[in-house]
Amino acid sequence: MKRKNNFILQDVGGENLLVPIGQQVVDLNGLIILNASGRFLWEKLVEDFSMEDLARLLAEEFNIDRECAKKDTQAFINEIAGIGLLE
Amino acid sequence: MDNITICIADIAIELKSPLSLTELGIKKRYESFLEKIENPISKVTLTWEESMKHPEPPGRLIYNPGSIWRMYLSGNNYYAAINYINGEIKQTQALLQTNPEWNRMRLKEKRREGSWQSLLNVGAGELLFRTSILFSQGIVFHASGIDDNGKGIVFVGHSGAGKSTQAGIWSNNAGATVMNDDRIAVRFSGNQVFCYGTPWGGEKDIAKNHKVSLSAIIVLEQSKETSILSLAPPIASPLLLARSFLPYWDGTLIEKAVTNLNAIVSHTPIYLLRCRPEPDIIPLVRSVL
Numbered sequence: 001m002k003r004k005n006n007f008i009l010q011d012v013g014g015e016n017l018l019v020p021i022g023q024q025v026v027d028l029n030g031l032i033i034l035n036a037s038g039r040f041l042w043e044k045l046v047e048d049f050s051m052e053d054l055a056r057l058l059a060e061e062f063n064i065d066r067e068c069a070k071k072d073t074q075a076f077i078n079e080i081a082g083i084g085l086l087e
Numbered sequence: 088m089d090n091i092t093i094c095i096a097d098i099a100i101e102l103k104s105p106l107s108l109t110e111l112g113i114k115k116r117y118e119s120f121l122e123k124i125e126n127p128i129s130k131v132t133l134t135w136e137e138s139m140k141h142p143e144p145p146g147r148l149i150y151n152p153g154s155i156w157r158m159y160l161s162g163n164n165y166y167a168a169i170n171y172i173n174g175e176i177k178q179t180q181a182l183l184q185t186n187p188e189w190n191r192m193r194l195k196e197k198r199r200e201g202s203w204q205s206l207l208n209v210g211a212g213e214l215l216f217r218t219s220i221l222f223s224q225g226i227v228f229h230a231s232g233i234d235d236n237g238k239g240i241v242f243v244g245h246s247g248a249g250k251s252t253q254a255g256i257w258s259n260n261a262g263a264t265v266m267n268d269d270r271i272a273v274r275f276s277g278n279q280v281f282c283y284g285t286p287w288g289g290e291k292d293i294a295k296n297h298k299v300s301l302s303a304i305i306v307l308e309q310s311k312e313t314s315i316l317s318l319a320p321p322i323a324s325p326l327l328l329a330r331s332f333l334p335y336w337d338g339t340l341i342e343k344a345v346t347n348l349n350a351i352v353s354h355t356p357i358y359l360l361r362c363r364p365e366p367d368i369i370p371l372v373r374s375v376l
Contacts, residue, residue: 008338010345013324013352019345021338022150031329 001077002087003045009034018042018085032083037062041076045086051077093120095216096272096283097298098223099127104135111135112204116212116286119296128276129223131190133215135207138195142182144168150336156210158336163187165336169210181206187339189219213270213287217332221343224350225274227332228304231289232271232282236262238376239282239299241271242360243330244307251290252364253307258293260369266297273301275350302376303356306330310361315371323357324348 006021016039018032034042040061041054049057051073059069080086091108093100108114146161155171167183181196192215196205205211217227230243231250235257242253254268266282269289273282280301288294306318306326318326328348334340358375362368 008341010342011349012328012345013320013322013349015321015325017325017328017345019328019333019341020335021341022336031325033325 001045001051002048003042003080004085004087007032007085009039009042032085037072038076041073042080091121092123093117094122094124094127094296095120095285096220096223096225096274096281097124097128097276098131098216098220099124099129100131100133100216100219102133102135105137106135111207112202113208113212116208116294119294120286122296128274129190129219131192131215131219134193135205136193136195138182138197141178141180141197142168142195143179144182152335156214160336167211167214169206169214171206171210181211183211183215185215185218188222189215190222209287213285216272216285217270218334218340220272220274221334221340221347223274224276224347225272226344226347226351227270227272227285228327229269229330229332230271230304231268231293232266232284233257234264234266234297234299235260235302235373235376237299238302240302240372240376241273241282241304242307243304243327245330247309248307249309249362249364250307253368254291254293256364256366256368259366264295264297265293266295266299268293270294273304273351275347275354278354280351280354301351301355303358303372304351305358305360305372308359308361309363311363313362313368313371315361315375316359317375318357318359320349320352320357324352326359327352327357 007018010017016034055070055073059066091102144159144166146159149160150158156169159166165185168179169181183194185192228243230241231254233240244250251268254265257263258265266284270285270287282301284295284297286294
């Protein structure tokens with residue numbers, strides 16, 4: 001899976017904000033705040049990754065166990081897929 | 088006719104047009120902003136041209152927020168095709184062409200028969216200003232603004248949050264000047280932050296050419312209980328970004344807007360005011376300035 005390109009990630013007052021660009025604005029009608037792990041996964045998703053690989057990378061980056069990383073990754077992917085942020 | 092300089096938020100917009108402000112139907116809107124300042128922070132040239140037919144935008148459509156206008160990109164130039172006439176969708180009435188720096192623009196416009204008013208009066212004028220200010224460390228908020236005895240207060244909020252109501256409450260108070268009840272420009276300059284009235288007012292059409300040092304930005308929320316809370320930048324900034332006018336058609340411009348907002352927020356106290364719109368709110372707001 002891979003993310004759509006029409007968003008830019010901005011540091012707004014210390015928060016990671018996803019700002020839609022172009023037609024995506026009309027479809028989404030809002031801004032999205034990401035936590036540190038969300039930001040990490042979003043940045044990885046510029047390339048095509050499987051859920052399993054993403055969970056492994058998250059576990060390595062944040063030094064957490066694989067099961068917990070899997071759960072977090074699944075929740076994040078469900079969230080962004082639900083609002084149409086994946087290709 | 089001679090060129091006309093319209094000055095908004097210390098930005099000089101030089102308008103070149105064969106028609107006078109009266110003939111363009113925009114004199115009332117801009118007459119209090121016709122001043123020549125010695126050292127404007129930036130200069131924008133705007134050439135107005137009459138088009139005998141409905142102007143057609145070149146290039147590809149990059150942003151279509153609805154029925155009023157659309158943004159196209161051709162080469163390095165942006166073209167805003169504006170269609171808004173009394174709320175109806177029509178063919179393009181005005182085509183605003185601009186360079187990527189938003190400081191050299193051309194507006195081609197088809198005049199209508201009868202009583203006519205250039206779209207510079209509202210949509211085109213506002214669009215060019217709120218985008219070009221991004222290059223001068225500024226941003227335009229959906230806000231009303233007060234100069235309270237030399238202290239600038241900007242009340243930001245979506246429609247219905249109480250911006251105009253605040254303007255009304257403060258207008259009856261000695262020493263307070265309402266700058267605008269719907270569109271306020273804020274600029275970071277020389278380690279200071281200033282707020283400015285713009286020509287585009289809201290419900291009460293209050294639109295004064297007025298500048299004051301900014302003391303606080305207040306996010307409005309209607310509530311039965313009254314409270315005022317200081318907001319830390321990570322909470323305040325996304326709220327303010329969502330209540331500003333962002334150039335959603337261009338990622339580079341969005342980055343500018345965010346940079347400007349971050350500079351403003353790091354130099355300005357931000358508060359969340361929950362209240363019913365009543366005059367006794369004034370001492371509470373003054374207590375935090």
